[in-house]
Amino acid sequence: MHLHLWIIPLLCFAGFALNVLGGRSWSRRTAGAVGVGFVAAAFADALWVASQWTSIVHPYLELHGNWMQAGLLAIPFGFQLDQLSLVMLLIVTGVGLLIHIYSLGYMAHDGGFYRFFALLNVFMFFMLTLVLANNYLLLFIGWEGVGFASYMLIGYFFNKDSANRAGMKAFVVNRIGDLGFLIGLFYIFDRFHTFDYTQLFPMVQKMPVEASWGGPLTIIALLLFVGATGKSAQLPLYVWLPDAMEGPTPVSALIHAATMVTAGVYMVCRSASIYDRAPHALEVVLAVGALTAFFAASIGLLQRDIKKVLAYSTVSQLGYMFMACGAAMYGAGVFHLMTHAFFKGLLFLGAGSVIHALSGEQDMWKIRAGSPGGLRKYAPITFITFLIATCAISGIPFFSGFYSKDKILYDVLTSGNGSALWWAVGTVAAGMTSFYMFRALFVTFFADPKAPAHASNDSHGAHGHLPHESPGVMTGPLMILGFLALVGGYIGIGDRFEHFLDPIFNTGVPPLPVHAIAGGEMTVSVISVCIAVLGLALAWLFYMKNPELPEQLASGMHGLYDLVLNKYWIDEVYGALITRPLAAFSRVVLWRGVDVTLIDGAVNGVATTAEIAGDGLRRQASGQIRSYASWIVLGAAVVLLYLYLGGRTV
């Protein structure tokens, strides 16, 4: 059975190429149809591929010549389909298609329609290359390529300086992570002389579990993880993701929530064979994941911009996925990756629908002020789907996020690689998640309890006209994602989802003995549910019942409040310690000091000395190139003379 996997990413590339070459002269309808059509075809092809699952050997491989070769190095254009890439393939094409359709409505009023779809398509091309690659270097094509697409789409409104700044920041910060990734790749090649998964992992699996920090697999695992912290916005490289919200909202949904930012998680899961033998690296992954989950959630508590809340929430949720990886329970990480793609994609699309309803307003309090009587009345579909997603991310029982997040917390507590400490950190972060998400929900969709009840009659909102529900092309994807965010977790009941992935994640390392918990999974679930409900209740108390309370609390401890409100001043610290000193050093010391004064000064000094040294020569050096030409002739004459004399001595 030949699946021709290469067609799937190439379909997206074709959409990109057509829109780049012809889109400028096409109508919006044509450009949009091309952009959506090719992704739809890719999704259909992905479904067909999935339907052939039982008739192929796993992993299924196809090779299409070499991309690079030199000496021992040979990198094929090779694609691989196994359990993990199948899951990713369906998530990326499925969610990707929904967001493409949504964009038809969302971007209807913006310029450069064709450019938007071209870039979304090229993103899909690179993302699909990333998940279908059969080797690390081809994965790296996708890895860098999605970074490029992200750069272009964050800066989509290129007249806006803040957008350009954010795009550049995303690219450069990602490159810092990529440096680690690249060095990890060098180590892999140095040691194993291949990047192909199917050749590399069997070799890795013959190696012992490493007890020391200096073991080769531990070094490789840590370096690869540096790459993951860049792409998946973990501490300390998360700083680009909140700024990335400058991009159009569908971009935030597709790239900065559902797919691209999970590439780091995918890569770590793909490298399970390596991580399983590097327990110290797993400790780092777990700690970074848990700390990021907590840290980002705490910033999310005080954001006023709805997209910023979701951005920090994404950083935090990615932290959960890494916690799962760090506990060596990769299946739970991929499970959360999937449910997160549904509910976080939905949250962003819902936020986009809200922003669309209020002509670009993103401040939640202004949205509330601009929607007399509560936005939920004007945009019911948006409200209901946003509510479902909020319940899902907060871990309310029977919604998808509950199953995946609960699984992670349970695994972190019980797995031999996990610990009670990180479980506790994750659980507190879950409480904060519930709080900030319901805060966002209440403030955005419910009327201000302080406002007079008849406000809807005498004011027509801050923008002069009332908010409206989005068109069907936008609410359709919302409803589909809402359905998935609701039921997407059931696939994991009884660990069915994880067992499906077992062939990838059983890497031959016997699991460490589990920490037994009284009451088993039920205990953990009950604690999780309690804390989720607590977060919900607090949000209700603060923003519905007693709106004065937040201000009173803030003034009570404004040192901490300011610290969190200003996002721990991390951007400022990076600016003061790295960015500005680097620019100043380059300008003052390297350029003006070393280059112009020292080196070029010396060069010109030599020239001047030579000029002054000989009065006769001075006239020759006065800039007449013609005279230099005569010097060459003279030189040639001397040479010939020398040859004549010297030649005879040989």
Next chain:
Amino acid sequence: MNFLNHTIVSWTVFLPLIGIVALLCVRGDAAVRKVALVFTALTFLVSLHLPFHFYSTSGGFQFIQRHSWIPAFHIQYLVGMDGLSLWLSVLTTFLSVIGVLVSWKSVQKNTKAFFILLLLLETGMLGVFCSLDLFLFYTFWEVTLVPMAFLIGIWGHERRLYAAVKFFLYTMAGSLLMLGCILWLYNLTGTFDFTVIKAGLASGAFVLSPTTELVLFLGFFIAFAIKVPLFPFHTWLPDAHVEAPTAGSVLLAGVLLKMGPYGMLRFNLELFPRAAQLCSEWIVILGLIGIVYGALVAFVQPNMKKLVAYSSVSHMGFIIIAIFTFSQIGTQGAIYQMLNHGVSTGGLFVLVGMLYERRHTFDMKEYGGMATVMPIYAGFFVLIVMSSVGLPLLNGFVGEFLIMVGTFTSAVAHAHVYAIIAATGVIWAALYLLHWTRNTIWGELSNAKNKVLKELDRREILVLSSIGALTLFMGLASPWFLNKTAATTAANVAVFQPASPATAAQRRTAPPPLVARTAARLTTGGGQ
């Protein structure tokens, strides 16, 4: 076909000279341009014969043509090509066509003289890459110098004379050193024939004392290092680039700089391997400084052309470290990176030149928001910048990755450290190139003078799309290029490979301090 294969190199080299004769016969600027275009295009087409008839299995010279030239001194007209010179020649003929096209409107004074010099320059560059007689090599080397100095000095910008003189004197100083070494070699061996000298040195028929070898090595090396330019010999480059006309910059960055690494691979490594090994660490360190230093200085340039010039210092550093860590993967990468740099940086200079033609300034502050008025230009800008940043699937990544992997896995001491420092280049390149992009094509169109700028015309689109297509093709189909160079590079590095893998591991694990080691090797006179 046999006749063609035996003379194809000469056809390629001297077609531009025939073009000069034709130029002398026509009148009128329009005719001059067309004739120049026809002859550069013809040369390009003729040069394409080379890769299609090149035997990739052979590491030696092909298409050899030999005639006696000055018998009294055993000077021959001896030309030929191996994997090292093959693609550089094609790059030269390609960029010469680009050079003519970008000068179409921008050169208005002394048009005929301009194109004559351009064609003369092309002959010189091609001659450098295919000469197998040292005297012939030196002749062509000097031939490239004069037309380039005139191109800068006559058709350049405000400080053109200063830049031309600096360029000329600086590179001339290096050339003279090289000339001295060539004559010394002749004195020792009695021949200018490169193949004879190389075989003699390898077999022991000619013996150089360690000191002689070192001095000869350094003489050649400094000439080439100035050309590269290797830090700290680079300060002529920003001046030359800023003042040069666009075609001059394209050929200077695209081809003339490549004569440096070409010379190192051809002469320093093939003739003086022991000295090369002896000096390699110092050279690699200079290359690494160049990578970081060039990038950081590029980052703070307010002048766009200087930014691209310093980026060359950074990019060329990669090539140097690959050459002097002696791995085959790295050397393949170095050759590829030479081609990539020619295409990408040539492209960047074309982009700068197109803005200059419209606004007559290189000052970055004068621009911003160009994507609003010139969207097609902006598209090409992003593509070529990304090729220079090293985005995978475009050409730059392949070369850089091969260089870094080759360096990392090479047998020299500190290989890992070298590769890791070089790899920081991925951050620096993104920093200065995206900074430039942000300030030039993105942002608000605030400067009123920019609001009326014209979008690219068809000629300009042709130039940029041929460069753009090449970045994509070279990024996708690198084996097509590198298969032809593999045998040559394998032979090139074979002499440097340690006798057993164990020695390689040993060298990497516990090397004594650099200075002590160099001193020890100097006194023992060996490269081991």
